[in-house]
Amino acid sequence: MIKPDSIHIIGIATKFEMDRAGMAILNKAVQFLKKKGVELIFDKNAATQLKLRKFSTHDELMEVPDFLITFGGDGTIIKLAGHAGYKPIPVLTVNLGRVGLLTEVQNTEKIVEVIKHIFNKRYHIDARSMLRATIYRKGKKRDTFLALNEVVINQGSFARLIDLDAEINQRKMVRFKADGVIVSTATGSTGHSLSAGGPIVHPKLDAFVFTPICPATLSMCPIVIPSSRQLTITIETQRKAKGNFIALTIDGQKSVELEYGDQIKIRRSSREFYMARISNTRYYKVLRDRLNWGD
DSSP: OOOOSOOOEEEEEEOSOOOHHHHHHHHHHHHHHHHTTOEEEEOHHHHHHTTOSOOOOHHHHTTSOSEEEEEEOHHHHHHHHTTOOSSOOEEEEEEOSSSOSSOSBOOGGGHHHHHHHHHTTOOEEEEEEEEEEEEEETTEEEEEEEESSEEEEEEOSSOOOEEEEEEETTEEEEEEEESEEEEEETGGGGTHHHHTTOOOOOTTSSEEEEEEESOSSTTOOOEEEETTSOEEEEEOOOOOSTTOOEEEEETTTEEEEEOTTOEEEEEEEEEEEEEEEOSOOOHHHHHHHHHOTTO
């Protein structure tokens, strides 16, 4: 990916609630950027924290600026990623959360020095692939979603197994009973999928992970699939009791009720999420430090 020739507009997104320390870091960054003379646009959370009336939608933040900076954790990043467009906007991620597995900046005391690297083009781009999940009902397209981490099909409030049928490129893959299934990107392999017993997949691999949730048979294990394939999952269980539903959840942010016979077609999106990396921190070090891998 080519870096922007110049930076005139910077978008800023933050998590919902900021403590005093987080606000100090945000204000420090904003004051520095104002002195640089760039135009700043803010999402609703950031505008609320800074007591500003004007704010931009996440769709606008992923279309208008030349660069983006997030202040929060992985959730802040994931919310933005769901609105990714075709404009390749680099995103610098500052960790004000707990784990911050996706975030780049951990030493927030040096936030100004880090931002200076951006203007001096002393950074590289880490392009992450995304999933496109489309719901079809009775042969008609209902809705489409983007996911940076994963899409999940699972049961609602009733603890009952559901029947799912999976196809790869319109060829039979497997029919199984489980609490549900997780389809994750390589980026999302260290999230919900890992908790359900899925493998860790290096984010540079062009693949996604199919992870059953509590399957009814011991032989039903996760599988890594090339991202060039299209996965189709059909809901084979009919739920009639009130409140007893099956849902599709996107990156833990959006949830849509599914019906018997619905088909969810999942493939790699043509859109990507571009993260700006300042350091040369190795992926395996991130796993050791933030997930305690190997301890």
